[in-house]
Amino acid sequence: MFTAYLICESLQGPQKVKVGSSNNVLTAKDIIIATGSVPFVPKGIEVDGKTVITSDHALKLETVPDWIAIVGSGYIGLEFSDVYTALGSEVTFVEALDQLMPGFDPEISKLAQRVLINPRNIDYHTGVFASKITPARDGKPVMIELIDAKTKEQKDTLEVDAALIATGRTPFTQGLGLENIDVATQRGFVPVDERMKVIDANGNLVPHLYCIGDANGKMMLAHAASAQGISVVEQVTGEDHKLNHLSIPAACFTHPEISMVGLTEPQAREKGEKEGFDVSVAKTSFKANTKALAENEGEGLAKLIYRPDNGEILGVHIFGLHAADLIHEASNAIALGTRIQDIKFAVHAHPTLSEVLDELFKSAKIKHKLLTQ
Incomplete structure (x- = not known):
């Protein structure tokens, strides 16, 4: 056997x-x-692997498109917008929901849009579906028909050089x-x-x-x-083992990076209302970190969502230099059940980016101190 x-x-x-x-x-x-x-392709979208592509094809194109539409603004779409704008492409997001980056903590999304979207050659359409996408052929560009996500009324038609379908898997x-x-x-x-x-x-x-x-x-x-x-x-x-999925970190590899573990602030507040506990938030800025400033990467935010009554870490979200590496201190703390009143005494080398998390945990306000036995 x-x-x-x-x-x-x-x-x-x-x-x-x-x-x-x-x-x-x-x-x-x-x-x-x-x-x-496998990549999810909605109905009405024809993928040819050359001008209408999924993430499987996105790094295999023989030429860089001058203008590419990205359908979906989650992890995959955001990462490839970072790649294509760096290569000189103009990018247009097509997002069915009313805001970009809907899966991220709202405060992180707002900051990421200000840094990753607004200053770059990127525009976007929110609240719309791409009801039909036709690949470029016979000298004609890629055609994208947009409809209102709620009313299903025709909204617009885009003509672009390529379209990346980033609607998940x-x-x-x-x-x-x-x-x-x-x-x-x-x-x-x-x-x-x-x-x-x-x-x-x-x-x-x-x-x-x-x-x-x-x-x-x-x-x-x-x-x-x-x-x-x-x-x-x-x-x-x-050996019996049960994995805590709330302790598993996620990261979006943009420049700078985004990372997260646990609950977003709206999720935590909803849980608090159901279970009868308060939720508090602490934040620190990369602009106060000497290593980030030395790297000329002071744009960034770390956010801690926690229970002020017992110090439980509910979620941590980071936007900034090497965020994907920094998140693991928080994810390990959640996995091990470490409370803020204990981890805030951990010593971090100076000057390092890890001090962003050090300051974050130290800034949390716990109502009742618990002593580790």
Whole structure:
């Protein structure tokens, strides 16, 4: 008996996998589904891989487009806007929601727009859908038809050199034979519990079957998939383990970077209202950090969202130089359950960017001091 890692095969029943197009059926003690995801392309959009592209094609273009429209302003769209403007392209965002960067903490989004969008050769249309996109052909440019996201009325038509579809990713779970074990996907995602164990259509756990990564939709990040895989390996080798997804950091690799872990301020306040606790916010600026100033990168903000009654860290958001590296002190604190009243005494070397987090934790106001036993 062994553990089978299901890549492109088909489940035939409990602990059974058919390999490829052959009739070979393997029996395994445990099976891990790790099939990942593919770019999501909305209806009405024709992708040719040359002038209408996804993130899979975006770094393989033979020429840099003079004008490129980016549909979606999340992580992928924002990162590629950074790349294409650096290469000299004019960029136009097309965003269905009423604001750019809707998945980020609102305060971070506002600052990032001021630094990453407004000064650059970027314009945008918000509150609109790209209902139809036609690739460039026969001497004609890429045509993008925009409709109002709410009323569905025709709004505008864009003519650009290229269009990048950055509307997220969709799980690659078709053809896995999930119906053979009575598992129904939810919007394509394989349902799992907090230990990545697959749940069938009746709400029962499927014995010895796990799903990790983008295919389960819990957190569509490569390092989250890796952490989930490690958690599952712990379990199949006899050690119980449960991953805290709120402790997993995320980063957007722009210049400067954006990073975050835990809850946004609106999410934290909603949770506080439901569970009956107050939420406080502390902030520090990169302009007060000597290393950032020495690097001529003083534009930046770190934001801490926490419970003032017990010092629990609910979320940390950073916009600034090397934000993707700085976030790990906060993510590890959340993972280990470290409270602000303890971490604020940690010593940081001077002059370093890590002092941004040092000042952030020290600026928090805790109502009741707790002593570490």
